[in-house]
Amino acid sequence: MIADPLKIFVTVAELKNFSRAAEELFLSQPSVSLQIRNLENELGSKLINRSPKHLELTQSGELLYGIAKQILFLYDKAKQEIEQLTTTVTGSLKVGASYTIGEYILPFALAEFSDQFPNVDIAASIGNTVEITHAVRSNHLDLALVEGEVHHSDLDIQPLMDDEIILVVPNQHALARLPIVTADHLQDRVWILRETGSGTRDFSDKLIKDWKVNVKKSHIFGSSQAVKQAVIAGLGIALVSGWIVRKELKAKELTAIRIKGKKLIRTFSIIRPKNSEMTKAMGIFTENLLSPDFISSLMDHNPSVIS
CATH class of the missing domain: 3.40.190.10 (Periplasmic binding protein-like II)
Incomplete structure:
Protein backbone atom coordinates (compact mmCIF):
# COMPACT_ATOMS: atom_id res chain seq x y z
CA MET A 1 0.00 0.00 0.00
CA ILE A 2 1.39 3.41 -0.92
CA ALA A 3 0.61 4.85 2.52
CA ASP A 4 2.37 2.10 4.52
CA PRO A 5 5.86 3.69 4.86
CA LEU A 6 4.32 6.99 5.95
CA LYS A 7 2.00 5.26 8.41
CA ILE A 8 4.95 3.40 9.92
CA PHE A 9 6.98 6.61 10.18
CA VAL A 10 4.08 8.51 11.83
CA THR A 11 3.50 5.68 14.32
CA VAL A 12 7.19 5.59 15.31
CA ALA A 13 7.23 9.40 15.63
CA GLU A 14 4.16 9.41 17.88
CA LEU A 15 5.12 6.46 20.08
CA LYS A 16 8.82 7.43 20.12
CA ASN A 17 9.72 3.76 20.21
CA PHE A 18 10.40 1.25 17.45
CA SER A 19 9.30 -1.78 19.48
CA ARG A 20 5.95 -0.29 20.51
CA ALA A 21 5.36 0.92 16.94
CA ALA A 22 6.00 -2.60 15.66
CA GLU A 23 3.49 -4.03 18.15
CA GLU A 24 0.93 -1.37 17.22
CA LEU A 25 1.28 -2.17 13.52
CA PHE A 26 1.57 -5.97 13.93
CA LEU A 27 5.00 -5.93 12.32
CA SER A 28 8.43 -7.10 13.42
CA GLN A 29 10.86 -4.50 14.70
CA PRO A 30 13.36 -5.22 11.88
CA SER A 31 10.60 -4.56 9.33
CA VAL A 32 9.81 -1.20 10.92
CA SER A 33 13.49 -0.25 11.02
CA LEU A 34 13.90 -1.25 7.37
CA GLN A 35 10.94 0.88 6.28
CA ILE A 36 12.36 3.92 8.07
CA ARG A 37 15.80 3.39 6.50
CA ASN A 38 14.24 3.02 3.05
CA LEU A 39 12.29 6.24 3.60
CA GLU A 40 15.44 8.07 4.66
CA ASN A 41 17.32 6.75 1.62
CA GLU A 42 14.50 7.78 -0.69
CA LEU A 43 14.33 11.31 0.74
CA GLY A 44 18.11 11.64 1.11
CA SER A 45 17.86 12.90 4.68
CA LYS A 46 18.00 11.45 8.19
CA LEU A 47 14.54 11.52 9.77
CA ILE A 48 15.09 10.10 13.25
CA ASN A 49 17.92 10.41 15.74
CA ARG A 50 17.88 7.36 18.00
CA SER A 51 19.79 6.07 20.96
CA PRO A 52 19.16 3.08 23.27
CA LYS A 53 17.04 5.29 25.56
CA HIS A 54 15.90 8.14 23.39
CA LEU A 55 14.32 8.86 20.01
CA GLU A 56 13.64 12.24 18.47
CA LEU A 57 12.78 13.59 15.03
CA THR A 58 15.30 15.57 13.06
CA GLN A 59 14.29 18.82 11.43
CA SER A 60 13.55 16.84 8.25
CA GLY A 61 11.59 14.34 10.33
CA GLU A 62 9.46 17.08 11.88
CA LEU A 63 8.71 18.46 8.42
CA LEU A 64 7.78 15.04 7.05
CA TYR A 65 5.65 14.23 10.10
CA GLY A 66 3.30 17.19 9.55
CA ILE A 67 2.93 16.53 5.84
CA ALA A 68 2.59 12.75 6.33
CA LYS A 69 -0.36 13.29 8.70
CA GLN A 70 -2.12 15.32 6.01
CA ILE A 71 -1.35 12.71 3.34
CA LEU A 72 -2.69 9.86 5.47
CA PHE A 73 -5.87 11.82 6.25
CA LEU A 74 -6.49 12.54 2.57
CA TYR A 75 -5.68 8.94 1.64
CA ASP A 76 -8.26 7.60 4.13
CA LYS A 77 -10.80 10.13 2.87
CA ALA A 78 -10.21 9.05 -0.72
CA LYS A 79 -10.61 5.37 0.26
CA GLN A 80 -13.95 6.13 1.92
CA GLU A 81 -15.27 8.08 -1.06
CA ILE A 82 -14.12 5.43 -3.53
CA GLU A 83 -15.75 2.75 -1.38
CA GLN A 84 -18.96 4.76 -1.42
CA LEU A 85 -18.84 4.85 -5.21
CA THR A 86 -18.06 1.20 -5.70
CA THR A 87 -19.85 -0.57 -2.85
CA THR A 88 -23.33 -1.78 -3.71
CA VAL A 89 -25.86 -0.11 -1.45
CA THR A 90 -28.90 -2.27 -0.76
CA ASP A 162 -34.78 28.27 3.71
CA ASP A 163 -38.23 28.59 2.13
CA GLU A 164 -39.80 31.94 1.23
CA ILE A 165 -43.47 32.33 2.12
CA ILE A 166 -45.39 34.77 -0.07
CA LEU A 167 -48.83 36.33 -0.02
CA VAL A 168 -50.89 35.44 -3.10
CA VAL A 169 -54.22 36.93 -4.12
CA PRO A 170 -56.62 36.47 -7.05
CA ASN A 171 -55.77 38.66 -10.03
CA GLN A 172 -59.09 40.51 -9.67
CA HIS A 173 -58.63 41.16 -5.95
CA ALA A 174 -58.35 44.75 -4.67
CA LEU A 175 -54.91 44.02 -3.19
CA ALA A 176 -53.61 42.91 -6.60
CA ARG A 177 -53.56 46.56 -7.69
CA LEU A 178 -51.24 47.62 -4.88
CA PRO A 179 -47.45 47.45 -5.37
CA ILE A 180 -46.90 46.80 -1.67
CA VAL A 181 -49.16 46.20 1.34
CA THR A 182 -48.99 46.58 5.11
CA ALA A 183 -50.67 44.61 7.87
CA ASP A 184 -53.52 47.15 7.79
CA HIS A 185 -54.34 46.13 4.21
CA LEU A 186 -54.86 42.56 5.40
CA GLN A 187 -57.58 43.38 7.91
CA ASP A 188 -61.06 41.86 7.42
CA ARG A 189 -60.11 39.70 4.44
CA VAL A 190 -61.20 36.20 3.48
CA TRP A 191 -58.30 33.80 3.98
CA ILE A 192 -57.56 30.39 2.49
CA LEU A 193 -55.79 28.24 5.07
CA ARG A 194 -54.34 24.75 5.36
CA GLU A 195 -55.63 22.28 7.92
CA THR A 196 -54.42 22.19 11.54
CA GLY A 197 -51.15 20.28 11.73
CA SER A 198 -49.75 21.76 8.53
CA GLY A 199 -46.48 23.66 8.75
CA THR A 200 -47.90 26.33 6.46
CA ARG A 201 -50.97 26.64 8.70
CA ASP A 202 -48.77 27.11 11.77
CA PHE A 203 -46.82 29.82 9.96
CA SER A 204 -50.00 31.59 8.81
CA ASP A 205 -51.61 31.43 12.26
CA LYS A 206 -48.51 32.88 13.92
CA LEU A 207 -48.24 35.72 11.42
CA ILE A 208 -51.94 36.59 11.67
CA LYS A 209 -51.66 36.63 15.46
CA ASP A 210 -48.40 38.63 15.55
CA TRP A 211 -49.77 41.23 13.14
CA LYS A 212 -53.11 41.37 14.97
CA VAL A 213 -54.94 40.73 11.69
CA ASN A 214 -58.70 40.28 11.95
CA VAL A 215 -59.82 37.43 9.70
CA LYS A 216 -63.24 38.13 8.24
CA LYS A 217 -63.74 34.51 7.18
CA SER A 218 -61.56 31.52 6.41
CA HIS A 219 -61.79 28.43 4.20
CA ILE A 220 -59.77 25.36 5.19
CA PHE A 221 -58.22 23.01 2.64
CA GLY A 222 -56.20 19.84 3.17
CA SER A 223 -53.49 20.39 0.55
CA SER A 224 -51.36 23.14 -0.92
CA GLN A 225 -52.76 22.38 -4.38
CA ALA A 226 -56.30 23.02 -3.13
CA VAL A 227 -55.24 26.27 -1.45
CA LYS A 228 -53.64 27.45 -4.68
CA GLN A 229 -56.68 26.61 -6.79
CA ALA A 230 -58.99 28.32 -4.29
CA VAL A 231 -56.99 31.53 -4.61
CA ILE A 232 -57.01 31.31 -8.41
CA ALA A 233 -60.79 30.83 -8.27
CA GLY A 234 -61.16 34.07 -6.29
CA LEU A 235 -62.16 32.56 -2.97
CA GLY A 236 -59.67 34.49 -0.87
CA ILE A 237 -56.00 35.30 -0.12
CA ALA A 238 -53.33 32.95 1.23
CA LEU A 239 -49.79 32.64 2.49
CA VAL A 240 -48.02 29.86 0.58
CA SER A 241 -44.56 28.54 -0.13
CA GLY A 242 -42.99 30.04 -3.23
CA TRP A 243 -42.38 26.48 -4.42
CA ILE A 244 -46.04 25.77 -5.09
CA VAL A 245 -47.00 28.82 -7.18
CA ARG A 246 -43.99 29.56 -9.38
CA LYS A 247 -45.65 28.21 -12.54
CA GLU A 248 -48.95 29.99 -11.83
CA LEU A 249 -47.18 33.29 -11.19
CA LYS A 250 -45.24 32.94 -14.41
CA ALA A 251 -48.50 32.21 -16.24
CA LYS A 252 -50.11 35.21 -14.46
CA GLU A 253 -52.90 33.06 -13.04
CA LEU A 254 -52.60 34.81 -9.66
CA THR A 255 -50.70 37.70 -8.11
CA ALA A 256 -47.91 37.74 -5.53
CA ILE A 257 -47.94 40.70 -3.14
CA ARG A 258 -44.93 42.07 -1.30
CA ILE A 259 -45.54 42.97 2.34
CA LYS A 260 -43.83 46.18 3.44
CA GLY A 261 -40.66 45.59 5.39
CA LYS A 262 -41.21 41.85 5.53
CA LYS A 263 -39.51 38.89 3.90
CA LEU A 264 -41.18 35.77 5.25
CA ILE A 265 -38.74 32.90 5.66
CA ARG A 266 -39.14 29.51 7.30
Missing part, protein backbone atom coordinates in the same frame (compact mmCIF):
# COMPACT_ATOMS: atom_id res chain seq x y z
CA GLY A 91 -31.71 -2.48 1.75
CA SER A 92 -34.65 -0.15 2.13
CA LEU A 93 -35.25 3.53 2.70
CA LYS A 94 -38.51 4.74 4.23
CA VAL A 95 -38.67 8.49 3.79
CA GLY A 96 -41.47 10.94 4.43
CA ALA A 97 -42.16 14.58 3.68
CA SER A 98 -44.68 17.25 4.44
CA TYR A 99 -46.82 18.26 1.46
CA THR A 100 -44.84 21.16 -0.01
CA ILE A 101 -41.54 19.31 0.19
CA GLY A 102 -43.12 16.00 -0.83
CA GLU A 103 -44.60 17.45 -3.98
CA TYR A 104 -41.82 19.80 -5.09
CA ILE A 105 -38.47 18.65 -3.63
CA LEU A 106 -38.60 14.99 -2.58
CA PRO A 107 -39.21 13.65 -6.15
CA PHE A 108 -35.96 15.26 -7.36
CA ALA A 109 -34.03 13.85 -4.40
CA LEU A 110 -35.43 10.34 -4.80
CA ALA A 111 -34.84 10.30 -8.56
CA GLU A 112 -31.18 11.23 -8.11
CA PHE A 113 -30.69 8.69 -5.32
CA SER A 114 -32.46 5.91 -7.24
CA ASP A 115 -30.23 6.50 -10.26
CA GLN A 116 -27.15 6.12 -8.04
CA PHE A 117 -28.38 3.14 -6.03
CA PRO A 118 -31.05 1.17 -7.91
CA ASN A 119 -30.84 -1.75 -5.48
CA VAL A 120 -32.36 0.23 -2.60
CA ASP A 121 -36.11 -0.25 -2.12
CA ILE A 122 -37.66 3.16 -1.52
CA ALA A 123 -41.02 3.85 0.15
CA ALA A 124 -42.17 7.47 0.30
CA SER A 125 -44.98 8.93 2.43
CA ILE A 126 -46.48 12.42 2.24
CA GLY A 127 -48.64 14.09 4.91
CA ASN A 128 -48.78 17.27 6.93
CA THR A 129 -45.94 18.12 9.29
CA VAL A 130 -47.63 16.71 12.41
CA GLU A 131 -48.47 13.41 10.68
CA ILE A 132 -44.99 12.96 9.24
CA THR A 133 -43.27 13.91 12.48
CA HIS A 134 -45.37 11.33 14.35
CA ALA A 135 -44.42 8.66 11.79
CA VAL A 136 -40.71 9.37 12.36
CA ARG A 137 -41.06 9.36 16.15
CA SER A 138 -42.90 6.02 16.03
CA ASN A 139 -40.17 4.55 13.75
CA HIS A 140 -42.50 4.05 10.80
CA LEU A 141 -40.15 6.26 8.77
CA ASP A 142 -36.34 6.28 8.72
CA LEU A 143 -36.19 10.02 8.15
CA ALA A 144 -38.33 12.83 6.81
CA LEU A 145 -38.27 16.34 5.39
CA VAL A 146 -40.62 18.79 7.07
CA GLU A 147 -41.48 22.47 6.93
CA GLY A 148 -41.77 24.81 9.86
CA GLU A 149 -40.78 24.34 13.47
CA VAL A 150 -40.46 20.91 15.09
CA HIS A 151 -39.72 20.63 18.81
CA HIS A 152 -39.19 17.08 20.07
CA SER A 153 -36.26 16.05 22.25
CA ASP A 154 -36.27 12.53 20.77
CA LEU A 155 -35.60 13.79 17.24
CA ASP A 156 -32.39 14.78 15.50
CA ILE A 157 -33.28 17.93 13.53
CA GLN A 158 -30.98 19.22 10.79
CA PRO A 159 -31.74 22.38 8.75
CA LEU A 160 -31.94 21.74 5.01
CA MET A 161 -32.76 25.07 3.36
CA THR A 267 -36.85 26.48 7.41
CA PHE A 268 -37.12 23.08 5.76
CA SER A 269 -35.52 20.43 8.00
CA ILE A 270 -34.41 16.81 7.92
CA ILE A 271 -35.64 14.86 10.95
CA ARG A 272 -34.90 11.34 12.18
CA PRO A 273 -35.08 9.51 15.52
CA LYS A 274 -32.25 10.57 17.81
CA ASN A 275 -29.64 7.88 18.55
CA SER A 276 -31.08 5.60 15.85
CA GLU A 277 -28.78 3.54 13.67
CA MET A 278 -27.84 5.36 10.47
CA THR A 279 -27.86 2.87 7.61
CA LYS A 280 -25.62 3.42 4.60
CA ALA A 281 -28.68 4.26 2.46
CA MET A 282 -29.88 6.83 5.01
CA GLY A 283 -26.42 8.36 5.30
CA ILE A 284 -25.91 8.76 1.56
CA PHE A 285 -29.45 10.07 1.00
CA THR A 286 -28.91 12.69 3.71
CA GLU A 287 -25.52 13.68 2.26
CA ASN A 288 -27.13 14.06 -1.17
CA LEU A 289 -29.84 16.33 0.27
CA LEU A 290 -27.27 18.56 1.96
CA SER A 291 -24.99 18.68 -1.08
CA PRO A 292 -24.53 22.24 -2.42
CA ASP A 293 -24.92 20.84 -5.94
CA PHE A 294 -28.37 19.39 -5.16
CA ILE A 295 -29.58 22.54 -3.43
CA SER A 296 -28.22 24.67 -6.27
CA SER A 297 -30.05 22.55 -8.86
CA LEU A 298 -33.28 23.01 -6.89
CA MET A 299 -32.79 26.76 -6.82
CA ASP A 300 -32.36 26.73 -10.59
CA HIS A 301 -35.84 25.24 -10.80
CA ASN A 302 -37.20 27.74 -8.29
CA PRO A 303 -36.04 31.29 -9.03
CA SER A 304 -37.32 34.01 -6.75
CA VAL A 305 -41.05 34.22 -7.32
CA ILE A 306 -41.48 37.79 -6.19
CA SER A 307 -39.18 40.65 -7.15
